[in-house]
Amino acid sequence: MAQPTSSTLTFPAPSATLLSPYLPSTSSHNRPFLTLTYATSLDATLSLTPTTPTLLSGPLSKSMTHYLRAHHAAILIGAGTAIADDPSLNSRLEGAEIDRQPRPVVLDPRGRWAVGGGSKVVSLARQGRGLGPWVMVMEGVDVDGEKVRVVEGVGGAYVTLSTNEDGRFDWKDVLDVLWKEGVTSVMVEGGGVVINELLSPRYFGLVDAVIVTIAPVWLGREGVQVCPEERRDGEGKKVAVGRLRDVRWVPLGEDGVLCGRPKMDE
Ligand SMILES: NC(=O)C1=CN([C@@H]2O[C@H](COP(=O)(O)OP(=O)(O)OC[C@H]3O[C@@H](n4cnc5c(N)ncnc54)[C@H](O)[C@@H]3O)[C@@H](O)[C@H]2O)C=CC1
Numbered sequence: 001m002a003q004p005t006s007s008t009l010t011f012p013a014p015s016a017t018l019l020s021p022y023l024p025s026t027s028s029h030n031r032p033f034l035t036l037t038y039a040t041s042l043d044a045t046l047s048l049t050p051t052t053p054t055l056l057s058g059p060l061s062k063s064m065t066h067y068l069r070a071h072h073a074a075i076l077i078g079a080g081t082a083i084a085d086d087p088s089l090n091s092r093l094e095g096a097e098i099d100r101q102p103r104p105v106v107l108d109p110r111g112r113w114a115v116g117g118g119s120k121v122v123s124l125a126r127q128g129r130g131l132g133p134w135v136m137v138m139e140g141v142d143v144d145g146e147k148v149r150v151v152e153g154v155g156g157a158y159v160t161l162s163t164n165e166d167g168r169f170d171w172k173d174v175l176d177v178l179w180k181e182g183v184t185s186v187m188v189e190g191g192g193v194v195i196n197e198l199l200s201p202r203y204f205g206l207v208d209a210v211i212v213t214i215a216p217v218w219l220g221r222e223g224v225q226v227c228p229e230e231r232r233d234g235e236g237k238k239v240a241v242g243r244l245r246d247v248r249w250v251p252l253g254e255d256g257v258l259c260g261r262p263k264m265d266e
Pocket residue numbers: 037038039040045046047048049050051052053054056077078079080081082084085107108109110167168169170171189190191192193194195197224
């Protein structure tokens with residue numbers, strides 16, 4: 001039997017039905033609906049090392065990712081992932097034409113990502129199989145003119161945003177910029193810095209839905225781990241950061257997909 005090409009992934013309707021309660025709904029708080037989604041090992045690890053692209057999702061859960069991408073207006077990653085993976089950041093779901101492609105957004109305050117004509121995201125945008133990326137950089141950073149030319153040449157943009165004293169964007173500002181540009185939903189895929197920050201007590205409340213693929217493998221130490229900053233109560237006692245409610249487990253091949261809505265414990 002012929003293998004599907006990279007642009008003809010399908011996601012079975014019964015699984016799609018199970019996911020439907022977690023898909024973006026109309027936002028009631030003047031910011032994009034934020035879905036946090038990633039694949040992890042049994043030891044809560046995203047990749048073997050920060051610079052090693054690591055396939056965790058099986059074929060069905062990978063199709064789910066492309067289904068989710070086609071249901072979001074934007075897909076966001078940190079510069080670490082952009083540099084390590086040279087990702088495509090488009091949806092290869094069957095029927096996901098250009099009007100259902102998510103806008104790739106990369107948090108790259110210092111303009112480190114070497115986005116050029118050979119980058120997958122640029123190449124796909126040139127072929128009409130994805131959108132040009134929006135790269136968020138800090139004020140005053142000197143971005144190489146050639147990179148700006150390449151990004152703008154495929155309909156993308158470098159967007160300047162202010163940072164705090166640590167050189168970090170406030171997530172509320174990131175979401176505000178996207179909202180003002182008409183982005184109603186964003187799927188955040190990672191990597192470790194991004195995920196751990198969004199799961200930290202400060203930003204936990206910004207996450208509307210979590211969809212995590214759990215693959216039956218252990219990756220060992222030195223990997224990029226999901227382990228957010230701890231939370232303490234008024235007396236300094238350590239408490240859980242938060243949990244998921246409205247939980248649903250969806251088996252996809254050998255992987256388990258955990259869906260839920262985050263809730264910070266009282
Ligand atoms: N299994 C999975 O689902 C995924 C795995 N990965 C893996 O994760 C690894 C990369 O993870 P990390 O090294 O943790 O990098 P990362 O992708 O989280 O990027 C970190 C960088 O993003 C920028 N950034 C993040 N938050 C920011 C903020 N609030 N303000 C300003 N800049 C911000 C900074 O430049 C920071 O150094 C790679 O190995 C990749 O393959 C990445 C995504 C998903």
